[in-house]
Amino acid sequence: MIEILFDPIFRVPFLTGLCLAAALSLVGAFLRMRNEWLAALGLSQMAAAGGMASAFLGVPVLVGAFGAAALAMLVKAALPRVGNSHYALMILLGWSGTLVLGSYMDHGQVIGESLLRGQLYFSHGGHLGGALGLLVAVVGAFRWLSPRLLTARFFPDYHGANRIPVWPYTILFALFTMTAAVLGTISIGAFPAFAMLFVPSWIGFVLVDGWVRSVAASVVIGAVAYVLAYVLAILIDLPFGPVLTGLLVLAASLRFLTAIRRRNVELSGDDLHFQHLSPPRAD
Amino acid sequence: MSKEVLLKLEGVVAGYTRPVVGPVTFSVKPGEVLGLGGPNGSGKSTILRSITGMSRVFSGSMHRAPDLTLCHQWQRPELPPELALLGSELYSLLGADPKDAPALIRPLMTQPLYRLSGGQFQLIQTLACLCSPARLVLMDEPTNNLDGRSLDALSAMLHQLDPSRAVLLVSHEISFLERHCTNLIEVGA
Structure with a gap:
């Protein structure tokens, strides 16, 4: 049974998923830092609806998925303030659109399920090229993008006040988010892609201290969860997407390690910052 | 505009969908700590935001020195619930050197932000602005949530x-403004 893992037919799907696992975990870390993680699910659902619309219109799935995600990003950019309520509407619209459009087609249910659950095993060279390109681009831009996005998060008017254009990093990050959501949805499915965007940084940010180290930890968690899910799904003959999502949820238990470590630090009186700051002044 | 002036506001009326403060006139020169006092809700923060472009200027004029660099310490900064960014990393974002941080906050430099209290987070942000290379620092109620030793550290930096x-220092605490400012302007008076 184990020889199936090394079958050449699975190499491209495996590598596609691995690149996506790393890229989505990395983009997810930025989304969490910006408190926009719910947007990832909204974009994945919109991409799924766009993919279904493509099948309905007879155009490549990638075109519709990108079109719908781009439309959602444009609406997001046009609104003066965007919050979780808007992302929730994107999720509902995407889910509704996928199923309603699917009901008009003979194979709508199958297509809808593949978009929500994923079809990694059918990945081809184009998918691998896209996933690898995304990973290389996000990793390559990390050192440039990171300080800009972090500064915008903590000092929102810093760039504007100093007449530093915000559009280059804003557009680049929007492109990364959109591409991650679309490629993730098409290859591993809307919910598994969201799980990969959401869970690794949720664990990584409390497991390791320091921005770069916590982002690296998130990527490692995402990649390890992916490899385990891939092997398990093939060996036990289970659907890959739900296995990946379930494993990531189980991996979230790693957060308890942090809670235990934090409690130990507090019990040992080793918590430096509370020792060095005096209590509030009476006046 | 004189070369010595970093920022000059003349009759500026600022607000958001409608004017909320002004007209206000003042200028800031190198070496100055200019205080903007006044009761809560008088529009002091809106003036700072008009300088950074976050609020709208309805009338009046604003002149900046050509090489002016700015840093704005926000009132009530939002502390991210879980973010592993260290205090030193936050400091470095503005080009401030964590080695220049006052001894009081050095232990906070190795802590992730989510382990800090609201007051500690605000103190790091405030001191990062003061240690940054920005020529003009806009401070909005920097004394809020600070304990006695933190206030002393802030005073020493000023x-x-x-x-x-x-x-340019906004505060409703008139005694703090009087202790630290070279000039004082009352907003909404």
Whole structure:
């Protein structure tokens, strides 16, 4: 049974998923830092609806998925303030659109399920090229993008006040988010892609201290969860997407390690910052 | 505009969908700590935001020195619930050197932000602005949530300000403004 893992037919799907696992975990870390993680699910659902619309219109799935995600990003950019309520509407619209459009087609249910659950095993060279390109681009831009996005998060008017254009990093990050959501949805499915965007940084940010180290930890968690899910799904003959999502949820238990470590630090009186700051002044 | 002036506001009326403050006239020169006092809700923060472009200027004029660099310490900064960014990393974002941080906050430099209290987070942000290379630092109610030792650290930094730089300080605590400002303007008076 184990020889199936090394079958050449699975190499491209495996590598596609691995690149996506790393890229989505990395983009997810930025989304969490910006408190926009719910947007990832909204974009994945919109991409799924766009993919279904493509099948309905007879155009490549990638075109519709990108079109719908781009439309959602444009609406997001046009609104003066965007919050979780808007992302929730994107999720509902995407889910509704996928199923309603699917009901008009003979194979709508199958297509809808593949978009929500994923079809990694059918990945081809184009998918691998896209996933690898995304990973290389996000990793390559990390050192440039990171300080800009972090500064915008903590000092929102810093760039504007100093007449530093915000559009280059804003557009680049929007492109990364959109591409991650679309490629993730098409290859591993809307919910598994969201799980990969959401869970690794949720664990990584409390497991390791320091921005770069916590982002690296998130990527490692995402990649390890992916490899385990891939092997398990093939060996036990289970659907890959739900296995990946379930494993990531189980991996979230790693957060308890942090809670235990934090409690130990507090019990040992080793918590430096509370020792060095005096209590509030009476006046 | 004189070369010595970093920022000059003349009759500025600022607000958001409608004017909320002004007309206001003042100028800030290198070495100055200019205080903007006044009761809560008088529009002091809106003036700072008009300088950074976050609020709208309805009338009046604003002149900036051509090489002016700015840093704005926000009132009530939002502390991210879980973010592993260290205090030193937050400091470095503005070009401030964590080695220049006052001894009081050095232990916070190795802590992730989510382990800090609201007051500690605000103190790091405030001191990062003061340690940054920005020529004009806009400070919005920097004394909020600070304990006695933190206030002392902030006072020391204000007194050690490089003469080529300036601070525009908003506070409703008139005694703090009187202790630290070279000039004082009452907003909404």
